[in-house]
Amino acid sequence: MHNPFRTYHPAVAFSYLACAIVFSMAIMQPVYAALSLAGAVACSCVTRGVRKTLRTLGGVAVLACIAAAANVVFVAAGSTELLRVGARAFYLESLVYGVCSGCMLASVLLWFSSYAACMGSDASMALFGNVAPTVTLMVSQVLHLVPQFVARGRTIVASQDAVTSAEARTKRDAASDRLRAISVLAGWGMEDGLVRGDAMRARGYGCGMRRTTYKRYRIRRADAAVFAAVFALAIANVPCAWFAVSGFSFYPALEGFAPLWAYAPYVLLMAVAPALALKEWWQWR
Amino acid sequence: MAIVDVCGFSFAYPGDGADRDAARVLRDVTLSVEEGSFCVLTGPTGCGKTTLLRSLKPELAPVGERAGHVDVLGIPLVIDGGTADSMAPRDSAALIGYVMQDPDAQIVCDTVWHEIAFGLENIGMSQDAMRRRIAEVAHFLGIEPWMRANTETLSGGQKQLVNLAGVLALRPRLLLLDEPTAQLDPNARRLFLMALERVNRELGITVIMATHAPEDVERMATQRVEMGPIGEPGKRADVERALLTRWGSRRALLNGSQPVPAIEAQEVFFRYERTAPWVLRGVDVRVRQGSVHAFVGGNGCGKSTLLKVLSGIAKSQRGRLDNALRASQAMLPQDPKTLFVCDSVAEELDEWRQRCGYAKADEAKMLERFGLAAHAAQHPYDLSGGQQQKLAFAKLLLTGARLLLLDEPTKGLDAQACADAVRIVRGLADEGRTVALVTHDLDFAYACADEVSMLFDGEIACTQPTGDFFAENLVYRPNEESRLFGALL
Structure with missing residues (x-):
């Protein structure tokens, strides 16, 4: 599949992926973790292709399972007992926590592979070259x-x-x-x-003139629009995420899920990359 | 008005000062080039073409002792042997373009568009102006399709066009080129020169180009300056008379069946990677012991690859390859620099003495034979491209290899050196050594090979004794007249 970010200024891909990576790493909450993973998989599919995504996912799944299993084994906290081996009890809450951290790990790795696909040397230089x-x-x-x-x-x-x-x-x-x-x-x-x-x-290097840098990309209206949308969603998500996380607790029991509207900005943010791909698909269907 | 005016200019590199007069690279050169002309500087290797061209470009002017006057673009650069810093650095960078011989080493940036923008960035041009200049020059030279390409992936000819584009984007009035096509194959050479002709005719940019193969540019040159003798062209028919006797005497060797050929390849398939396309698809060839076997063919037909496979440094994936002389082979690679490791020409030849068991006297003989005796103390990198080629060849010959594999042995050589190469290769065959060579130079193949194979589409299209091979070809023929033939007669 064609990478939808290719038609936009590198700043768009950069800001989107940077926001996604930061939120995925910072918000430890089951719904958010699931949304992050879904978003990361979707983004990787549209930027790198389904086959490559599945291959990465295969490797990442193993890591995630290890993280989840380790938490269940080593953290004996919670209130819903799943099974008991001798004096040792295994709880549902610690399993959920492990699965969440596994999802977080998987999604971050996938975001970074999307980042590598979108931000080649060319794009990185266009972005940071002026500095x-x-x-x-x-x-x-x-x-x-x-x-x-x-x-x-x-x-x-x-x-x-x-x-x-x-x-x-x-x-x-x-x-x-x-x-x-x-x-x-x-x-x-x-x-x-x-x-x-x-x-x-x-060719005049060091001829005493102040060097300029040729800009391969220019920021256009479409770039600004996507950039603004990403920015607005990210800002809106900050209080929502804070609200969702502060009210939520894993231990001793899973409780304090935020109402559905609190997840809306993050759902929309995760949908940006697939939406761009979908728009393109619609144009060429 | 003359755009370049050189009057009584002499130049000597700083040295021991023993004999200043003999050390002069340039002696009393007088040259006047009118604006809009296409001037060709000819002369053998080492006659000072590069020194003269560099003296016309302030940033590159060599350090040394000078005399006389040099005016460029109406501004004096050298007055009575003293340098004058009267040209603004920005003007000199923009108005005088300079293209060198080595296509690779001149490339500075990683992508084509960045490479073309490089000069414009240096002189601090604004975004919009840069965009326009780059668009114009890319369009003019037809390099739009690979604007976004990585410079490392380009061919030699494409790299040289990018180098030209980078200079043209600065809108020079004067373009200096130092043997820009010496490292290119004939096809790329033609394309580059066509572009250069358009630069001269359509844009009115004055061109001064140094070359040792003036026949390529004869059609477009308006002025020719001979800085040294380059020999007269000779007729193929005259050379053929001499060759006929040799072809006759070699016929027995070529027709007779040898118990063990030097190299025998059967249905050899090769590709560089599992997913890459096949470069060789079923090569069948036999190189006879004691013969000179030339491989010719178009660009990218897999000639160099075939040589690598024959030498064993690339392993074929299918087919059978027997090399009876594998233990005693030497290969002249496409770039002779890959063989140089010492600080002087003499040490270079001495490197493998103990290992291969040759004598000091052999080294001296080899220096003499290749005309490098005067350069024995020089660093190998200070030699010209053609001399480096000779040095690498000499180094390999000293190892006493029974099989020599040569990749484009005449690249960068002038006619005289090329004729020497023919004599050396023939001498090897007379000693009973085997030579397999890959070349673009059909005149060279014609004059030195016993058998010629044409490679096409990864296969050997035909293999024949040289006389028959060229007699039956319509397109693939040596020139009717060339300087190499003149040098051989």
């Missing part, structure tokens, strides 16, 4: 040079291995050959650095 133009350039160079460095290392080792007529005959030779590859790599890199430095100066 530090020099850092932007540096990051851009690192992103360019690191893969090049790795690929070159492989090439050097391969071209060394291809010369069997000068093959290492002793163990010491073999060890020095590996070191040799590193010094070839370093020499090559430094030589390239000189040429690159010339190429940079030739």
Whole structure:
């Protein structure tokens, strides 16, 4: 599936995912945990695709189960006894708490994988580049040079291995050959650095003008609209979440669930990513 | 008015000062280039083309002893041997564009659009102006389809076009290019030069380009400056007469059945990753012992990959490959720098002495044979691309390998060096060594190979003795006339 955030400014994806991650981590309440997990799964499905989401979910489910089981085993608190082994009792309340923390863990991991899918180097730089133009350039160079460095290392080792007529005959030779590859790599890199430095100066780097940063993305009306919606829902959710959490207790018994309206802002916030995808699907149905 | 005016300019790099006169790279150069012209500087490797071009660009001007005058864009850069800082750095950056030889090393940023924007960012241009410049230049050079691509994924030719675009976005009046096509294959070379011609004709930008293959640009050049002799072209027919005797004498070897061929590949399949498309799909080929076998073919047909598979550094996924000389092989990689690890040319040749058991005297002989004796004390990276290629070749020959695998051995070589390469390769075959080489240079393949295979779509389309192979081709033929043939005669 096409990532719906791709058509928006990176700030939109960033603000949405940042809010979702913070709320998922901060609010420990069964309904919220369930909503977070549902939202994280939905968002991952629309940004990364169903198959990848299922694969991640498979791994995450194991972790979540371990977290839930551990809580039941180690925390003997609650009022509804599920079963008793000898003198040890296992309670429903501690199971619910464990499942909630498992859900929280799973949803946070899924949000982060969506974040990685939406915020590539390009997007991150567009967002944070203006804060530090020099850092932007540096990051851009690192992103360019690191893969090049790795690929070159492989090439050097391969071209060394291809010369069997000068093959290492002793163990010491073999060890020095590996070191040799590193010094070839370093020499090559430094030589390239000189040429690159010339190429940079030739195009006016350090010519005394104040550097500007080319902005790949511009904030448009649609970006602002989605951004505003996310912002409003997040603000509205703060008192609601506080209300829901402060009235709720896991132990000794599960009680103090907030009325349904208190969950409305969070439900809507979780629905933003699927809604964007749905809008696109509707246009192209 | 002349945009570049060089008068009696001499230059020497700072050195030991023993013989200042002999150390001069440039001696009394006088050159005048009119605005809007396409000037080609020709000359053999090491004749000072790069030094002259760099002297015209203040940021890159080499440090050393100079004499004479240099005026660029009507502003004096060198007066009576002294440098004048009369050009504003911003003007010099924007108005004088410079493109170098190595497509990779010039790339600074990770994406194409950022790379093109780089120069504009440096001179502090506003967003809207940048947007317009980038759009214009991308459109002009036809690089819109890969604007968002990662620069690392581009081919050499595409990288060089991006380098040109990055310079053009600054709207220069003068464009200096130092052998910009030396590392490109013929197809990419043609595309780059076509773009350059349009830059000159349609945008009226003055071009000064150094090259050792002036035949490529003859059509578009309005002015040609010879900085050294580059040899006269020779006719293929004349070379063929000499070749006929060799082809005749080699026929017995090629027709006779050898008990053990050097390399035999049967239905070899290869791909780089499980999900990647096949690069080789069923290659059948036999390289005979003591022969020179050339592989030719278009871009991306898998020539270099085939060589890697034959050498054993890439393992085929299907098929059978026998390499009788695997224990004594040497491979010249696409980039000779992967073989250099020492601080001087002489040490480089000495690196494997103990391991391979050759003598000091052999090294001296090799330096002589490759014309590197004068550069023995130099750092390998200070050599030109062609000289590096020669050094890598010399280093491999010293190992005494019975099988030599050469990937584009003539890349960056001028006609004279190319002719030397032909003689060296033939000498190896006469000693009974086997050579398998991959090349774009059909003239070279024609002059030095015993057998030629054409690779197409991951398969060997045909393998024939050189004479028959080229006689039956319509498109894949050597030039009727070339400088290499001239150098061979």
